Amino acid sequence: MIGPDGKPLDRPAILAAVGVYNAESRGSPAFASIPRALVTILDGLQVGKTTYVKGKDGQVQLTRGKDRKVAAK
Secondary structure, rough: EOOOOOEEOOOHHHHHHHHHHHOOOOOOOOOOOOOOHHHHHHHOOOOOOOEEEEEEEEEEEEEEEOOOEEOOO
16 A cells, blocks of 8 residues: 555554544545545445455455444454
């Protein structure tokens, strides 16, 4: 996953971005700092489905729960 600055994100940065995705509204400045590619992946993730995002130091498992929140491991 490439960040807004053009550099690869590490796992903690991806986990933090998923936390912002779950907590902030779309118009907030914090939401604007999330990489656009990650927002596209998270928006397309269906309830009960799992996907993986590769970071600089490993991959992160993303799962959307029934409450429409995304859990990251």
